[in-house]
Amino acid sequence: MKTRDYAVLLSVIMIVIMMVIPLPPLLLDFLIIANLSIALTIILVAMNTREALQFSIFPSLILLTTLFRLALNVSTTRSILSNQTGGEVIETFGSFVVGGEVIIGILVFLILVIIQFLVITKGSERVAEVAARFTLDSMPGKQMSIDADLGAGMISDQEAKKSREKIGQEADFYGAMDGASKFVKGDAIAGIIITIINIIGGLIIGVVVHGMPIGEAAELFTLLSIGDGLVSQIPALLISTAMGIVVTRAVSDGNLGSDITKQLxxxxxxxxxxxxxxxxxxxxxxxxxxxxxxxxxxxxxxxxxxxxxxxxxxxxEKEATDDDKALEAMKKPESITDLLHLDAIEFEFGYGLIPIADKNQGGDLLDRVIMIRRQCAMELGIIVPVIRIRDNIQLGPSEYVIKIKGNKVASGDIMLDRYLAMSGGVDDDSIEGIATHEPAFGMPALWVTEDMKEEAEMAGYAIIDPPSVVSTHLTEVIKRHAHELVGRQEVKSLIDNVRETAPAVVEELIPHMMTIGEVQKVLMKLLQEKVSIRNLLMILETLADYAGHTKDSELLTEYVRQALSRQLTLQYVNPGGTLQVLTAGAGLEKKFMDSIHRTEQGNYLSMDPETSQKVFESISQQATQLQQTGIQPILLTSPSIRLYMRQFIERFAPDLPVLSYNELESDIEIQSVGVINLSTEAVSVS
Incomplete structure (x- = not known):
């Protein structure tokens, strides 16, 4: 047995001892207050239970508290009749609570007894009796329902066992409550009898034994008896009320207080x-x-x-209902087709980057995305699809990912509380920061604090705030993958836009000479080399001129590039009006011409690995030297091998522009800054 078990046994024994051994008034005060505290605890617990079985000990508790009150009545009666006092608590109730008036005390006591006996106890007794009867009558039906659910596989063996045990416990509980209500009823009757005995006995003892005047004896013992009755009946009334709450309590998801406020x-x-x-x-x-x-x-x-x-x-609740309906809709077979949709462009970020997208926190990413779409329309001539922006808890707090048609194509990691500092070519050791690489172009940079920002600017560093870093990276990714965003539907929209102003060109070309899919291939190849297709009218006119002679999309793309010579020249010419290029040597061009294989299915480049390695090393060496001097490397070749040179280079240098002589305007000054030959040594021209 545990300590608390011994405590309960000891309490029961002490209750029995109270009936035999006289107790001092101070101890009686303590026990009376304890009785009131127990009653308050019981009624509060009864109010907070959700179902009756959560307070299954209540019937036994009623018996123990009733026994405790009766024992307390015996002790207080002994003290009143023998010592003319029942303790300070009883005297307070007899004088202060009822105002020291005998008649008022008697009336208050009788009202409490009537309320308890005729209203609460009587009603609780009837409810407990009916609940016990209906619980017993419904047991066979509940058992059959449990067996049916078990047979249908709706519940497990353990759940069925628990349900059967609960049914049995409910029957036992309401049966016990029916019997316990009799204790409460008897307690009310006993309270009346004990009070009458105290008054009559006190009057006799006061007059006969103590020689008190009959009026004084009547007033003293009546007030003490009424005080004793009140301190006894008030806890009894609380417990009777608790019994009524428990037996009338229906199963609910909340306690009595929440149910009253919710339903009333x-x-x-x-x-x-x-x-x-x-x-x-x-x-x-x-x-x-x-x-x-x-x-x-x-x-x-x-x-x-x-x-x-x-x-x-x-x-x-309406939102929850809508969510439930959406969930139900997802369970339907036809809803699976919605899962097949892929967003053209997705920008996902960790929770730490929410401030750059949340307008309430000062984020302007959505506004920047609008500007990015406008910029791409102006520079590339395409309509960038809607960019889906959302957070992703699977990413790191400061990490973001850019996806094209569901596939990750770029990622980055930024620090919102710092600035990205990029040097102009000469690093300053006094500038302290976290080393990193600029995500859009891969250039070395530093994450510097707010305090270091001004010093870095004075040292010649370019300072970029985190939102600008993200928007720049997103812009470059869209430009780099623009050809993947131009499908047949997008091309049709672009052509329909041209049809409104130049219907003759469109009607001549489509569908009599080329299909939309064939036009799409040409546009994709142009965008893949970062050639804007904004001048779509000229592109369609060029295709209309040459589509009757060839259907080769590669060759048609070369014709279009030559038609866009002014655009290409202005795209790469420097502010001084000159174009600095790397030129392909005669030996290299002859080697490429000899490596072109012509078949009925088309032409393709086939070069031996050793020569390919030499060409790769030469181009890489020259391009690196130019980049180190701040010059954008551009490779210039003859028109006959430009296409094949581009196919060769795009495998290791996709951002290196390859132009032919026919794609440049005649009035542009061309300055050769290097010649690429088959050997690793190249001739450089200053």
């Missing part, structure tokens, strides 16, 4: 009716309006607040 005030509009009725009573009856109007106003105000809360709750 479920219709706030009815409270307006109550308030209006009180106002009518205030003005149509002689009752002072100042007594009624504050209550009416308080009820109306409460109705207003509850109506607002109810509207919010209904809105939340």
């Amino acid at each position: 005030f479920a219709y706030p509009k009815m409270l307006y009716v109550v308030s209006g009725t009180l106002i009518l009573i205030a003005f149509l009856t002689p009752i002072n309006p100042m007594l009624i109007l504050p209550v009416a106003g308080l009820i109306a105000f409460g109705a207003f607040k509850m109506q607002g809360a109810l509207n919010d709750l209904e809105e939340e």
